[in-house]
Amino acid sequence: MTSRTLPLSNKRVAHYLEQGAGEPLVLIHGVGMQATAWHPQIEDLSSEFRVISVDMRGHGQSDGLKAGAALPQFVEWATDFIEALNAGPVNLAGHSMGSLIAAGVAVTRPDLVKRVAVLNGVYRRTEQAREAMLRRAAELRSGMIDVETPLRHWFNADEAQQVAAQKVESWLKTVNLAGYATAYAAFASGDEVYADGWNTIACPALVLTGADDPNSTPEMARQMARAARNGRAVVIKNERHVVNLTAPNEVNRALRAFANGAASRKPRSGSVK
Template identity: 65%
Template sequence: MISKTQQLSNNRIAHYLEQGEGEPLILIHGVGMQAEAWYPQMDFFSKHYCVISVDMPGHGQSSKLADNASLQDFVEWTIEFITVLNLGAVNLAGHSMGSLITTGVSVTRPDLVKRMAVLNGVYRRTAQARQAVIQRAEELKQGHIDVETPLQRWFGESEIERIASAKVKSWLENVDLAGYTTAYSAFAHGDEVYADGWADIRCPALVLTGTDDPNSTVEMTRKMAGQTRHGTAIVIENERHMVNLTAPDQVNQAMQNWLQTQP
C-alpha cells in the first residue's frame, strides 16, 4: 500500500492510499473516518484492481474545505480529484456520507463513473431522523464530540466487531474537529440534495445496507436501487452501519459481483 498526495486547486491537498494494479476502484469513507476505513476491501480487491481510498476533505491528511461547505462542495472536490488522476471513468464506491458523495458525482458527472456503489447510504430521511442528525451536527459546532454513542450503535461484541470498533474509536478520537464538523453538517443536510437524480443514473449501481442499521434503512436501500435502471439492492442480515468492516466477506462478494457487471 502506497500513501500518496495529489495537488488540487486553491493549494488544497488530497491524500489517498493506493494498492494494486488494474481497473481503478475509488473508495470514499464516511464522516469521522479516514482512507484506512476500507482496509478489508483494499486487501481483497487490490489483487485484481488498482484500489484508491481517499481521505475526505478535513479528514486524515486531506485539506479542509470552508467551514460552511455543503455536500455539493464535497462532490465538486471529489470530481476534481478523479479528474486530476486522469484515469477515465472509474468504479466509485462510498460509505455513509461517502455514498452521498458517490451519488452526487454519478449524477453530476456520469462520464467519470463506470459503476457506482452505495454502502449504508441515506435517502430522504424522515423528519424525525433528519432532526436527530441535524441536532448532532449542531452539538459538534459547540465542540461536543461523542465517540461512545456511535460505537455502541455500530458495533456488537463479536471478535470482528471489537477489532473494527477499536480502529473506529481511534479514528474518531483523532479526527480534526473542524473538518469533522463541516462534513457532518453537510451530511446532515444532504440526504435530499441528489435524491431526484437517481432516475438519471445509467451505470450499474450497487446499493447495500444491513438490516440493523436504523439510519440507512432497508427501505431507503430498496428505493435507491429501484429508482435507477441498473440498480441492485443487497441487504445483509443482522448487520449495522459499519457493514464493510463487520461483514467484509459478504460485502466483498457483493462488490465483486457489481464489478463484474457489464456497464
Template identity: 85%
Template sequence: MTSRTLQLSDKRVAHYLEQGSGEPLVLIHGVGMQAHAWYPQIDDLSRDFRVIAVDMPGHGQSAPLAAGAGLQQFVAWAIAFIEALHAGPVNLAGHSMGSLIAAGVAVTRPDLVKRVAVLNGVYRRTPEAREAVLRRAAELRSGTIDVQTPLKRWFNAEEAQQIAAHKVESWLKSVDLAGYATAYTAFAKGDEVYADGWHDIACPALVLTGSDDPNSTPEMANQMAAAAHNGRAVVIEDERHMVNLTAPEAVNRALRDWLAVATQIEAHIEAQTEAPVEPLKSEV
C-alpha cells in the first residue's frame, strides 16, 4: 500500500492510500475515520482494481476545509480530488459521511462517476434523528468528544467486532477535533442536500447498510436504490453501522457484484459489438 499526496486546484493537499491496478475505485470514509478504515476493501479489491482510499478534509493527513463548510464544499473537494487524479470516470464509494459526498458527486458531476456505491448512508432523516445528530455536532464544536457512545452504538460484544472497535477507537482519538466538528456538522445537516438528485443518478448505484443500523436504516437504503435509475439495495443481516469492518466478506462480495454491472456506455459498446454486420453492397 502506497501513501501519496495530491495538490488540488485550490492548493489544498489531499492524502490518500493507493494499491493495485486496473479500473480506478475511489473510497471516501466516514466522519472521524481515515483512509485506513477501508483496509478490508483495499486488501481484497486491489487484486483487480486500482484502489484509492482518500483522507477526508481535516482527517488523517488531508488539509481541512474552512470551519463551517457544508456538504456542498465537501462535494466540491471530492470533485477536485477526482479531477486531479486524471483517471477519467471513477468507481466511487463512500461510507456514512463519505456516502453523502459520493452521492453528491454522482448527482452534480455524473461525467466523473462510472458507478457509485453508498454504504451506511443517510437519506431524509426523521426530525428526531436530525435533532440528535445536530446535538452531537454542537458538542463537537464546543470541544467535547465522546468516543465511547458511538463505539457502543456501532459494535456488539463479539470478539471480531471488538477488534474492529479498537481500531475505530484509535482513529477517533487521533482525529483533529476541529476537522471532525466541521465534517460532522456538514454530515448532520446534509441528508436533504442531494436527496432529490437521486432521481437523476443513472449509473449503477449500490446502496448497502446493516439491518441493525438505527441511523442508516434499511428503509433509507431501499428508498435511495428505488429512486436511482439503476439502483440496488443490499441489507446485511445482524450488522450495524461499521459493516465494512464487521462483515468485510459480505461487503466485498456486494462491491464486486456492483463493479461487474455494465454501465450504459459499456452496454452500448457491447450491443454494437454483438450486432450482426451487414455485408457491403457493391455498386453497379
C-alpha cells in the first residue's frame, strides 16, 4: 500500500494509505487507532476498489484539532478530505468514532456519499453509558490513559482475538495523547449529534456490529438501519467491538456486497457467522 499526504484547507494535512483501483472506498478508523487498523480490508478489498484509509485528525500522521473540538469539527474535516480527493461521491465506511463521522458526512453532505457503512457505531446511548464515557474522557484530558479496560471490553480470550488485541494495544500506547483525548471527548458526547438525521440518509446504509459488543449493541444497529431510508443491519455472532480485525472475512464479505450494491435492497436486519 502507498502512504500519502493530502493538503486540506487552512494549511491542514491529512495522511492516508491507498491501495487498488476502481470505485473509491474511504475508511475512517476509531478513536485511538490509525489508518493501518483497516489492514485486513485494505489488503482484501483493494482487489476491486480504490481503498483509502485515512488517519483521523490527531492520530497517526494527520494534523490534530484544538482541545474541545466536537464531533461536527471532525465531520467538517472528513468532508474536507473527501472533497480534496476529488474522486466524486465515495463509498464511506467508519468504525466506532469513525462511524459517527461517516454518518455525520452522510447527513450533512449527501452529495459526497454514494453509500455509507457504519461498523460498531453508537446511537442514543443510555445516560449511564454516556456518563461513563465522559468520565473516561476527563481522565484522558488529565493525562491518564487506561489501555487495559477497553481491551477487556473489546476482546475475548480466544487466541485470534488476543492477536488483534496486541495490535490494538500497541496503537493505543503510541497514540498522540492530546489527539486521543480530543477525539474521545467528541466521541463520548457525539452519539446524539446526528441521530435525528438518520431518517434523511437516502443512500444505501450498512450498519454492522458484533452480537457481544456491550457499547455498540445490536439493537443500536437495528435502530439506525430502521431509521435510514435504505438501511440494512448485520450482526456478527460471537464478536465484540473491533470486528474488522477479529472477524475480517465476515466484515470483508459484508463490505464487498455493500460496495457492489447488494445493500441497496431494503431488508432491515441480517446476521452472519
